Amino acid sequence: MDVVSENNFCFALPKIELHAHLNGSLSDKILRILGCREEDVQDYQCASVDQRNLDDTFKKFGIAHKATYCPEAVYIATKNVIEEFSQENVIYLELRTTPRYEVGMSSETYVESVVRGIQDTKNHMMVKLILSLNRQHSIEKCQNHLDLILKMRSKYPDIIQGIDLSGNPIHGSFNELKYLFEKARKAGLSTTIHCGEIENSEEIKEVLAFKPDRLGHACYIHPNYNGCEKNWYQLKELKIPTEICLSSNVITGTCDYENHHVQEWIKDDLPFSLNTDDKGVFKTSLTQEFQYAMKFLNLSSSELWRISMNAIEHSFANSEEKSFLKSKLVDWKNKNLHFFTK
Ligand code: IMP
Ligand code: ZN
Numbered sequence: 001m002d003v004v005s006e007n008n009f010c011f012a013l014p015k016i017e018l019h020a021h022l023n024g025s026l027s028d029k030i031l032r033i034l035g036c037r038e039e040d041v042q043d044y045q046c047a048s049v050d051q052r053n054l055d056d057t058f059k060k061f062g063i064a065h066k067a068t069y070c071p072e073a074v075y076i077a078t079k080n081v082i083e084e085f086s087q088e089n090v091i092y093l094e095l096r097t098t099p100r101y102e103v104g105m106s107s108e109t110y111v112e113s114v115v116r117g118i119q120d121t122k123n124h125m126m127v128k129l130i131l132s133l134n135r136q137h138s139i140e141k142c143q144n145h146l147d148l149i150l151k152m153r154s155k156y157p158d159i160i161q162g163i164d165l166s167g168n169p170i171h172g173s174f175n176e177l178k179y180l181f182e183k184a185r186k187a188g189l190s191t192t193i194h195c196g197e198i199e200n201s202e203e204i205k206e207v208l209a210f211k212p213d214r215l216g217h218a219c220y221i222h223p224n225y226n227g228c229e230k231n232w233y234q235l236k237e238l239k240i241p242t243e244i245c246l247s248s249n250v251i252t253g254t255c256d257y258e259n260h261h262v263q264e265w266i267k268d269d270l271p272f273s274l275n276t277d278d279k280g281v282f283k284t285s286l287t288q289e290f291q292y293a294m295k296f297l298n299l300s301s302s303e304l305w306r307i308s309m310n311a312i313e314h315s316f317a318n319s320e321e322k323s324f325l326k327s328k329l330v331d332w333k334n335k336n337l338h339f340f341t342k
Contacts, residue, residue, distance in 0.1 A: 009301050009339045010290035014091040014332050016311035017286050019243035022097035023064035024278025030080045034067040045283045054252045058168045060281045069102050071113040078117025086124035088287045096130035096164050099145050111152050130162035135172030146180045150187050161316035162190040169197040175206050190316040196220040201228045208234045218242045219254045222264040241271040241314035246292050247284045248277035257296040273311035301339045
């Protein structure tokens, strides 16, 4: 396939996004709709690979949080992010966000506004919500957020499917918050944990022992990427699907596109999906991430189609929803066989 056909394929392929943070996914267009100042719009995006700094990336979220300061802005942001994913043929989206309060907006109203945004874009595609705990928050605050998450889950059981641990990995610890994830799991929520974004084999070991349903990033697990043999062996045994975010890892300085840790997943045939993480901050799209996978990982159209298919299986959708999505993907392939001939 030539580059134009490859790009057309990556755009047209029905895609599955499992790792997208709401306030990291605001495009410049959405920020402008929200009335963001032009200098903030420019500052928010750290698309340059020269940035290469995790700490700087975390400062960018403050800009988005300023723009989504009230229920209406949260609602508009949610709707627009969903619409943008839909426009690039994402057929299933798991959006994640951290409950947040501002003057005039409680954490509960915040979550309600996101849910309302999801409900009002139902026609575009299937969307589920994952609520995040931030490892930088105090244990007490995380406990309060978990109470809210469980309340919201009972109110919106078809939408709220999972819980995530995110936030700047240099702060906090999974072990201190583990009991909250155990509670969430008991209440029926699926779990995904940002894991190994920095070198920390001890914490990675604790996360793997918890056996979450999915892992985010997993940059420093394999021994070739400053991880350790034992953790990699454990992951190979458990086969926990990993949410891979190529541009996010490259821009925050953990690796290059040409030498990304996902190569080890490919070699050992371990499950993974391709995701954007923060498409606004990293100025990317899921289409572009698939293009990078073709270019830098040498994956073929059949292999990328298979990644979409596998991601449906890794998703937190129910079995009926998974069957529906799988049949959509099969139908699409049957109608687009020209992309699959060499
Ligand atoms: P929000 O949860 O919708 O407000 O999205 C922004 C938040 O997601 C940030 O404040 C972080 O807590 C979290 N986040 C976004 N990207 C990353 C990442 O790469 N690693 C860890 N946490 C992240
Ligand atoms: Zn993330």
